[in-house]
Amino acid sequence: MACEAQRSGTAEPRRGRPRSEASHQAVLDATSRLLSQSSYEELTVEAIASEAGVSKQTIYRWWRSKALVVLEVMLTGDAEFEIVPMPSTGDLRRDCLSWVRSMLVEAFQETHVGMARSLVVAGLQGDAGTERLLQRASMWDHGPLAERLREAERAGELREGVDIAAAASAMGDPLIFRMLIGSAPSLSWAESLVDVVVTGLLRPAETSGSS
Known part of the structure; x- marks a missing residue:
């Protein structure tokens, strides 16, 4: 993360x-x-x-x-937190599914949930400098998910003009929200999330790929 x-x-x-x-x-x-x-x-x-x-x-x-x-x-990007590794098999849909399935096991452990909640509270209680950081930063600009999407972009698999941070956010933010409320989503919910996001990212000729 x-x-x-x-x-x-x-x-x-x-x-x-x-x-x-x-x-x-x-x-x-x-x-x-x-x-x-x-x-x-x-x-x-x-x-x-x-x-x-x-x-x-x-x-x-x-x-x-x-x-x-x-x-x-x-x-500030001084550290990257990789809860689970992102595979790179050449099949973006399959890799994202594998990543999300692993996240459901690892990210919803009590230690990670506690950290996420502490950081949200810190953000709410921070000073003006913290506010500016929150406004300027995008936690999905880098990290394993964003890098896998950039790899797919370099390979010509994605539609032109895809915002990588926004795409990673579309897949990652719902998981973070579920972490914060302490409610792990079902596997079918997570797989549907991946399918919707990846289908929207791939070039039209690629959207029929199998999951």
Whole structure:
């Protein structure tokens, strides 16, 4: 499930001395490394501070919570979260179906649901800098799903003018919404979602491909 945004839109210092951009980036990089090694639940502000070589107070001066640090890491594209791998067999419909089926197993685990809910709350409680990040970033600009769609685009399989981020969002956002409300969709619902999205993306000659 990660996105690019301009660094100038990152969360603003809340109080005290002006933020050191070097320390700021060190915190984001440290958070990204730690998330690649452990779960969101295991991640602590103390661990981030130690990894980044800054004090815990420095982090709390700029971010209210661990969730806000992780949210900024995701929105600035400093980390990509791949819950499940995206296959690349040459059949886009089949690959997307495989990805969604795996997501139904992995993404709806309690740990991932808890992280998603924490990040939504962080976004709602964030400051003006967080708001700007949310407005500018698209979490579907990159990551395994977007890259698989770009691969299909390069192969000439997609209609001209397809917005890759919008296409990935059309497939991924409904899954995230179901995660947030704690209601895993049925397999048939997920497969229908893939069929609708992929059918709309493929060139007319390709839409008759089997699932």
